[in-house]
Amino acid sequence: MRSKNLLQFATLVVLALGLVVSGCSKKAPETVQQEVGAEEGAGVSESLDTMDTGIMEGRTSGPMVPVYFEFDSSExxxxxVQRIQTNADFLNGNPGVQVRIEGNCDPRGTQEYNLALGERRAQSAKSYLTRLGVGAERLSTISFGEEKLLIFGHDEISYAQNRRDDFVIIK
Structure with a gap:
């Protein structure tokens, strides 16, 4: 019974978040243009240094992007590869930024297995970033396993969105 109530609650939360996100998406370009101070009607061209570091995709701090994984893999x-290169470029251009790499899994598998897989994914991203010149002391890792799902569906598209590393700026 408790499981059913939890599932109903989670479904309502996802639906509510979907409405909030879809209702706000048209305002972002206008806000960016105003913040940058661009002239009316002119295109906005920004470097990574001037972009907003709010949430961009998943739980990743923009302008970085999450890295997604195949089923049961941390490779x-x-x-x-291009997505992690984007993150390395941002970090190498912003040496004062520290990042927490959060490993995530889809809900298949045991809790213990998914926590270990999430840790392997976070460590894989950390190793890759250090090979691309980012100082290891600027990177911390944590595994959430299956505890912080973005999508609660039980299909391959939902699972694929949950198999990821998020890159969160620590202030």
Whole structure:
């Protein structure tokens, strides 16, 4: 019974968040343009140094992006290589920034297994960033396993969104 109530609550939270996010998406470009001080009607071109460091995708602090993983893997491959390179470029251009790498998993597997897999994913990203010139002392890791799902569906698209590392700026 408790599981059913929890599932209903989680579904309501996801629906509410979906409404909030979809209702606010049209205002962001206008806000960026005003913050940058661009002239009316002119295009806005920003470097990574001047971009807002709010949440951009997943729980990652912008302008960094999360890195996604294949099922049961902690290897950074394919298009995810460019995503971690984007994060390395930002960090190398902003030497005062410290980041917490948060390893996440989809809900399949045991809690213990997913915590270990999330840790391997976070450590993999940390190792990759250090090979790209980011100082290891600026990077910390934590595993949330399956505890901080973004999507609560039980399909491959939902699972894929939850298999990720988030990069959160620590102030």
């Amino acid at each position: 950074i491959v394919g298009e995810q």
